[in-house]
Amino acid sequence: MIKAITGTRDILPSDIPKWKYLENVVSNVFANFNYKEIRTPVFEETALFARGIGEATDIVSKEMYTFLDRSETSVTLKPEMTAGVVRAFIEHSLDKKLSINKLYYISPMFRQERPQAGRFRQFHQFGAEALGSNDPMLDAEMIIMAYDIFKQLGLKNLIVKINSLGVPESRENYKLILKKYLQNHFDQLTQESKKRFETNILRIFDSKEEQDQKIMENAPLLIEHLDNDSLEHFDKVKQALLASCIPFEVDPKLVRGLDYYSHTTFEVVSGSVGAQSSLCGGGRYNLLVKELGGGDVPGVGFAAGMERILLACENEKTLNLGEEKIDLYIVSLDKNLTYFAFQTAINMRRSGLSVETDYLARSVKAQMREANKLNAKYVLFIGGDEFLKGQVVLKNMTGSEQNNFAKDDLNKITDKIRGS
RNA sequence: GUGACCAUAGCUCAGCUUGGUUAGAGCAUCUGGUUGUGGCCCAGAAGGUCAUGGGUUCAAGUCCCAUUGGUCACCCCA
Numbered sequence: 001m002i003k004a005i006t007g008t009r010d011i012l013p014s015d016i017p018k019w020k021y022l023e024n025v026v027s028n029v030f031a032n033f034n035y036k037e038i039r040t041p042v043f044e045e046t047a048l049f050a051r052g053i054g055e056a057t058d059i060v061s062k063e064m065y066t067f068l069d070r071s072e073t074s075v076t077l078k079p080e081m082t083a084g085v086v087r088a089f090i091e092h093s094l095d096k097k098l099s100i101n102k103l104y105y106i107s108p109m110f111r112q113e114r115p116q117a118g119r120f121r122q123f124h125q126f127g128a129e130a131l132g133s134n135d136p137m138l139d140a141e142m143i144i145m146a147y148d149i150f151k152q153l154g155l156k157n158l159i160v161k162i163n164s165l166g167v168p169e170s171r172e173n174y175k176l177i178l179k180k181y182l183q184n185h186f187d188q189l190t191q192e193s194k195k196r197f198e199t200n201i202l203r204i205f206d207s208k209e210e211q212d213q214k215i216m217e218n219a220p221l222l223i224e225h226l227d228n229d230s231l232e233h234f235d236k237v238k239q240a241l242l243a244s245c246i247p248f249e250v251d252p253k254l255v256r257g258l259d260y261y262s263h264t265t266f267e268v269v270s271g272s273v274g275a276q277s278s279l280c281g282g283g284r285y286n287l288l289v290k291e292l293g294g295g296d297v298p299g300v301g302f303a304a305g306m307e308r309i310l311l312a313c314e315n316e317k318t319l320n321l322g323e324e325k326i327d328l329y330i331v332s333l334d335k336n337l338t339y340f341a342f343q344t345a346i347n348m349r350r351s352g353l354s355v356e357t358d359y360l361a362r363s364v365k366a367q368m369r370e371a372n373k374l375n376a377k378y379v380l381f382i383g384g385d386e387f388l389k390g391q392v393v394l395k396n397m398t399g400s401e402q403n404n405f406a407k408d409d410l411n412k413i414t415d416k417i418r419g420s
Numbered sequence: 421g422u423g424a425c426c427a428u429a430g431c432u433c434a435g436c437u438u439g440g441u442u443a444g445a446g447c448a449u450c451u452g453g454u455u456g457u458g459g460c461c462c463a464g465a466a467g468g469u470c471a472u473g474g475g476u477u478c479a480a481g482u483c484c485c486a487u488u489g490g491u492c493a494c495c496c497c498a
Contacts, residue, residue, distance in 0.1 A: 003489080058496050062421080080498085109498080114421080116492060125498060192495075208494085256497095267498095278498060305498030333456050364456060372458040384456055397458070 007113070007121025017321045018310055023106055025152050026126045033145055035104040035128050040084040042108065046074040052083030052292055054259025056199055063111040065121075077110035082260070082285070082301055083292070085129050090294035100132040106306075117274030118308040127282070127303035131289065134298040136233050139264040139284055140240030142302045146268055146280045147246050153309065154318030157271040158279075160246060162237065163254035164223060165261055166230035168287070174225040175201055185215045205253035221252040230263060237264050260285040264300070272312040279312065280304030327417050329371035330357040333364060333383025341382045344392075344410065351414050371397065378417050382407070396420070 004010060011019060027037070046066050053060050065077040078084055085103055088094075094101045106126040113119060128145060130138045143160060150158055165171055178201055186194070193204045193212045205216055226234070241248050248266075256265045265283035273279075282302025289297040313319050328348060332341040338361065345357040356374055358367045371379050381393040391404045394413055405413050 006489085063496080111497080113496075114494090115490090116494095119497075123498070127498090203496095206496085258497095275493065276497070281498060303498060308498060329458095331457075363451085365453095365458080366451080368458040370458085376458090379457075381456075386456095393457095395457070400457090402457090 005121070007115040007119075009120065009122075017324065018313070018319055019306075021319060021321060022153065022306060022310060022313075023126075025149055026106060027104075029145055029149050029152065030104040030128060033102070033128075033141065035102045035130075035145075038085060038088065038103045038105055039107070040078075040081070040088050040105070042110075043075045043077050044084055044087065046076040048083050048087055048292070049076055049079060052086065052260065052288060053080065057259060059111065059258070063113055065110045065112055078107075079109055079111045080258075081105050081107060081109065081125060081127055081303060082129060082258075082288070085301075086131070086289055086292050086294070086299070089129075089131055089297075090289065090292060095132055095295060095297055098132070100130065102128070102130045104128040116276065118276035118305070118311055120307060124306040125303045126306060127280075127301060129299060129301035131297055131299045134233075134284075134286060136236035136264070137240055138300050139233075139237045139266075140244065140246075142282055142300055143237075143241060143248070143266050143268075144244050144246060146282075146302055146304060149304070150268065150279065150309070153313055155270065155272070155309075155312055155316060157312070157316065159269050159271075160241075160248040160266065161251040161254050161269065162241075162248050162264065162266040163251050164226060164230055164234040164237075164263055165255070165265055165283070166222065166226040167262055170225060170227040170230060171222065171262075174220070174222045177220050177225060178202075178222075181219055182215070188215055202255040205255055216253070223250070223252045233263055256281060256283055260288040260291070262286050266302070268304075270308070270312045272315040273308055274311075276308060278305070279308050323375050325354075325375040325377060326356055327353040327376070328355045328378045328380055329367070329374060329376035330355065330380045330382060331364060331367040331371065332358060333381055333387075335361055337383050337387065344380070344382065347410055348414060351410065353414060353417060377420065380413065 030037075046064070049064060050060055055061065059079050064079050066074060069075050085105065089101060104127065106124070108122050108124050110122055112121055115121060128142060130141070143162070147158075147160060166174075182189070182197060182201070182204070186197070188211060189197070189204070190207065190209045190212055193207055193209070196203045202222070204212060205219075207213060207216070238248070238250070254265055254267060261283040263284040263286065265281075267281040268279045269277045270279050271277065280302055282300070284298070284300040286298040289295060289299060330341045330345050332338045338358065341357050345355045348355045356376070358370070362370075368379065376397055379395045379397060381395065386393055386404055387407065390407055392407045392413075393402050393404055394416060395402045403416070405416075
């Protein structure tokens with residue numbers, strides 16, 4: 001038997017309602033904030049991600065689905081959306097059409113990691129990007145949108161973490177200071193962190209190893225070495241969050257894995273999922289557009305993992321989706337009337353009702369059980385004495401009362417069903 | 421990429437420790453419980469090469485090994 005590839009999974013009809021529900025909440029919130037949907041290809045030239053996300057990042061160096069197509073072009077299934085959106089933004093000169101572009105997306109992503117709770121190789125993210133302004137209000141807007149979506153889904157157990165990475169100059173200065181500090185404690189670092197010392201020194205803050213954490217407790221913090229502009233920017237973000245009733249904590253150790261961030265970074269974590277508890281992450285990236293060949297356009301954005309969000313919703317039991325119903329089930333009382341039943345079903349469907357009928361020539365009892373299972377609001381009986389008199393019988397499945405109608409007067413039947 | 425745990429019906433699981441006739445249950449499915457009416461209830465049916473391959477043994481779902489797949493955690497991220 002051929003099975004779905006490791007880390008991928010089917011979203012079955014029984015799963016669809018919660019996905020649709022989530023997608024609706026997401027697109028409604030984004031619409032309220034005037035973000036416009038954008039859809040970009042699922043695969044791009046590999047170079048886009050290498051340049052945009054950063055060669056040294058884990059995503060690019062070991063997680064991408066990269067292959068040569070038949071024309072020997074290296075292509076990659078998108079591991080995240082920002083690079084693609086920025087590419088489209090540049091390619092179509094969107095900055096010439098609008099001074100600020102506020103964009104959102106809902107899309108599958110691909111990363112070749114070992115699956116675990118809340119992590120898949122094909123997973124889904126929604127997210128937003130605002131391109132064209134360095135206003136800290138937009139940084140705050142991202143966090144507010146994400147938080148509002150989570151709240152509308154009924155999630156509690158949330159922590160909003162924010163930090164500022166400042167601008168590259170102050171960050172580079174700080175890295176030297178941190179390097180100096182760590183050189184004095186180098187021997188006590190774990191093997192992993194010794195590697196990070198070379199590749200991405202800030203990430204040592206992320207280490208879960210106790211011996212690393214002990215050293216990092218007393219390490220100088222980036223936030224204490226920010227330039228004045230960056231501090232002011234960060235203050236405005238915090239004020240905006242306070243004014244919008246977003247509870248947050250400043251986490252000076254929050255360092256994001258992607259190269260393109262500057263200024264604000266943030267993350268929302270949930271205590272209701274497994275170890276992969278980050279529901280969304282994002283930040284400002286004022287240098288990315290230029291890096292990818294566009295103009296000097298600042299940007300800010302975030303992405304949220306939909307599987308993790310749904311997992312949190314399930315664990316907190318926040319979604320109570322109503323049962324799926326159909327308007328009408330058509331029962332044939334006589335086997336030779338199934339064709340008439342089918343034609344009636346087609347006509348009723350065309351008039352806008354959700355209608356099902358029997359295709360297995362089953363007994364009336366079996367048809368009724370089916371109607372019940374499908375939560376049919378009404379059942380229409382076709383056949384028997386009434387049919388000989390030119391009538392059909394409509395039964396209300398909640399109250400059980402029945403009414404006769406002329407078999408050709410479908411409008412009356414439709415009105416009756418609609419009226420309830 | 422590393423580690424731990426797991427694999428019996430469509431689903432959730434019992435049986436494995438102490439190998440021994442036809443491998444069970446609940447839910448789901450299907451059929452029936454009088455002529456043409458659901459839910460509840462009752463009766464019955466169908467559904468398993470016990471993940472795959474090898475080994476030990478008179479005998480393996482049960483013990484051992486390998487493979488594959490899954491789960492969770494690390495790394496990292498959404």
